[in-house]
Amino acid sequence: MKFGKLLDKFITKKSTPSEIAASEDKRAIENSLLFDGDWYRKTYGYGKYLDAANHYLTVGWREGKDPSPFFSTADYLAKNSDVKAADMNPLLHFEKFGFRENRYRAEIECALPKILERHPECTTKLDRGLLRIRITNACNAKCRYCGVRCTFGDEATRAMIPAWYYELCRPIYDNIGIVLITGGDAFFAKESFNYMKFMSDNYPQITLMTESNGIAFNEKFQTLAADNLFKTHFSINASNADTFAASCWDLDDGNSARKIFPIMLRNIRSYLTKLEAADKLCFAPSLSRVINQDNADDILNFVELALELHASLIIFYFDYTENDMSAEYFTNPAVVRPAMKTLMELERVLAEKILVYFRLWIPTKEAGTLQQEVEAIPIDELNAKYAHILSKAANRSVLGEIKKRNEIRRASGKHELAIVDDVSPSLHLKRTGDREICFAPWNEIDLYPDGRMDFCSWFEPTLNIKNFIQRDTDGRDFVDWEKILNSFEYVSARYRILHDDFRGCQVCCPMNSIKSPVEPVTKYNVDRGL
Secondary structure (H helix, E strand, O other), rough: OOOHHHHHHHHOOOHHHHHHHHHHHHHHHHHHHHOOOOHHHOOOOOOOOOOOOHHHHHHHHHHOOOOOOEEOHHHHHHHHHHHHHHHOOHHHHHHHOOOOOOHHHHHHHHHHHHHHHHHHHHOOOOOOOEEEEEEEEEOOOOOOOHHHHHOOOOHOOEOOOOHHHHHHHHHHHHHEEEEEEEEOOOOOOOOOHHHHHHHHHHHHOOOEEEEOOOOOHHHHHHHHHOOOOOOOEEOOOOHHHHHHHHHHHOOOOOOOHHHHHHHHHHHHHHHHHHHHOOOOHOOOOOOEEEEEEOOHHHHHHHHHHHHOOOOOOOEEEEEEOOOOOOOOOOOOOHHHHHHHHHHHHHHHHHHHOOOEEEEOOOOOHHHHHHHHHHHOHHHHHHHHHHHHHHOOOOOHHHOOOOOOEEEEEEEOOOOOOOHHHHHHOOOOOEEOOOOEEEHHHHHHEOOOOOOOEEOOOOOOOEEEEHHHEEOOOOOEEEHHHHHHHHOOOHHHHHHHHOOOOOOOOOOOHHHHHHHOHHHHHHHOOOOOOO
């Protein structure tokens, strides 16, 4: 065999399963908040070139050495005889299983103040952050690709206990910039109107964002939203009733869908009338739809409808029930690939006028190839191809509308919003030191009807508010938000993410690549830092 071919064979040699497992185990150790390589080398007299994580993983723990001053190898093994019998590294066991199994909890809680002192970069006070209140999982529509119906099972009709958002969340409202009211449908919960009015009356500096299908968005809600500068979003999923029935509805033969779709549009148009009368049309809602094999030919019609409704943002999602969203290429390319190319072309020609937002759950290799094709098309050719749509967006301006929204917010006593918060409140980057990192672990709390409490809906279940409820001397329930925000679970996740370790993040989350989904849609002469 020639030397070159031998070298190629050596270079391309695949790792064995045991080598991959060893690498993952080492990564779990070195990215543990309870491991300190510098302390380990100094304490046990090793030189600065020692691979401390590998040494502790393979040798050190057997010699009784500790990975940091916050974790005792001997103590963990003494208190967990099954780990000792399995001959498993104790810190590795803790990282993989132990903490989720509530082992060593008291010891970690005792050490937590010193851990936080050593790692202040992993703590947070939310600081104009996002609170996502999933006020209910129930919904008055039956979309065939509904994530709540597909994922939550018996939880699909549960509503959140009102005391949680009226009372328990009060201590953090002063730290919040946005409250996103969502779930099955933001306007469908029994308590929705009262809560939205409570927030508008008591915390007028906060921007309320809502996610809905528009069916229950009646005149009462419309007036409240217009008066208080809500950032509304409606998933209407089609440009017309027939397409809505054929590609979205999952209940009957579509007759009810054909009756409901006009109600959605009527409510949105009524709301626009109120906004226009008050010179607040820049607060027109964003609109979205899911693309699947039954409606891929409706994209241009939907964009035209969105422009007619003065949508602040046009959002497209690809149907995850038809495609593997963690793959490099779409499962259904015959339908989806032309659709995505159309969206990329629209994104480019409309960028300064209105943002076309579709870069969630898309395979990167598929997108990269298409992006090159679209970038190679002369802009004059694209402008001619979409002249009809451009004419409907003639007087639109992304930056002009954001500027006007902030002028009105400022005059009304609300916090101003950067473009990333206005466009993508829960999926964007924040600057930490000399780098950019996912916003959510430091600036978001996501509260579910069953009490689940994460910093992001794309992260594995982490905490539950029920475990933090205490009772004061007057018999009133409260929670200590400092304990929640800077719990070991959250701090550990932040530490891992700072070290580019995304264990716990869903593989299809766009932030796994540490590239903001806002960046591509604002690159065509639109300043994403505004």
